[in-house]
Amino acid sequence: MNNNTEKLKIDRELDKQIMGRALALAKKADAIGEVPVGCIIIEDNKVIAAEYNRREIDQDATAHAEILALRAAGKLKPSWRLDGCDLYVTLEPCLMCAGAIIQARIRRLIFGAPDPKGGMAGSVYNVFDLPSNHQVMITGSVLQEECSEHLKDFFKRRR
Numbered sequence: 001m002n003n004n005t006e007k008l009k010i011d012r013e014l015d016k017q018i019m020g021r022a023l024a025l026a027k028k029a030d031a032i033g034e035v036p037v038g039c040i041i042i043e044d045n046k047v048i049a050a051e052y053n054r055r056e057i058d059q060d061a062t063a064h065a066e067i068l069a070l071r072a073a074g075k076l077k078p079s080w081r082l083d084g085c086d087l088y089v090t091l092e093p094c095l096m097c098a099g100a101i102i103q104a105r106i107r108r109l110i111f112g113a114p115d116p117k118g119g120m121a122g123s124v125y126n127v128f129d130l131p132s133n134h135q136v137m138i139t140g141s142v143l144q145e146e147c148s149e150h151l152k153d154f155f156k157r158r159r
Contacts, residue, residue, distance in 0.1 A: 008108070008137065015110050018042060018088045019143045023112070025052040025065070026090045026150060032057060036154050039065035039089040041073045041082065041106075048085065049073035065089060066097040070104050081105045090147040092119035092140065098127045101136060108137040112147030 018040055025038025029052035041049040051068035055061060066089055074080050086108040087101060093111065098120040101109055114123045121128060121138050128136050 010139065014045065015088070015139065015142045018047075019090070019110065019112055019147070021047070021050070022088045022090050023143060023146055023150065025050055026147070029053045029065070030150070030154055036150050037065045037089065037091045039069040039087065041069050041085050041087050043073075043082075043085045048076055062096065064094065064097050066093055067100055070100055070106075074104070083107065086110060088142075090143075091115055091151065092121050092123055094118045095120045095127065102128065102132055102134055105134050106136055108139065110139045110142050112141070112143050113151055114140060114144070114148075 022038040022040045025040070026036035029038065030036035034053040034056055036053070038052045039050070040047055049069040049072035051065050051072060053065050054063040054068060066087065069087065070082070073082055073085060082104045084107055087106045088110045090112040092113065092115040093101060093109070094115070095118070109121060111121060116123050118124060120126065121140060128138055
């Protein structure tokens with residue numbers, strides 16, 4: 001772990017507030033028939049990117065909320081590196097998104113619902129534990145019940 005992450009003061013109330021905003025984005029995805037996942041990236045406690053899943057709308061397998069938010073945040077910075085940025089997402093990231101989070105140099109990942117079928121931050125496997133030139137701090141289960149219930153409701157309606 002680098003010195004910056006060791007000294008980071010975690011604000012649990014801010015985590016809940018930002019996750020609540022990500023959940024509102026997930027509800028927008030649900031309203032258009034997308035799997036309800038929302039993602040927000042903050043820097044210095046300010047939102048710099050806010051996205052939700054758009055795989056069906058865009059017909060793009062990579063249009064996960066996290067990837068879209070990373071792309072949007074990267075356009076605001078002078079570099080692709082998102083050092084000092086924190087990523088909030090309502091569902092534990094998949095392998096693709098976990099890799100992108102590491103590559104983007106995200107400081108901290110905060111997720112809501114664990115994903116027992118594809119979660120790569122500890123549920124199925126933890127790719128963040130693999131040797132890498134960048135370490136991401138992980139906080140899971142923020143507003144877990146709300147995030148999980150929304151996903152369960154979505155899939156019940158789809159069946």
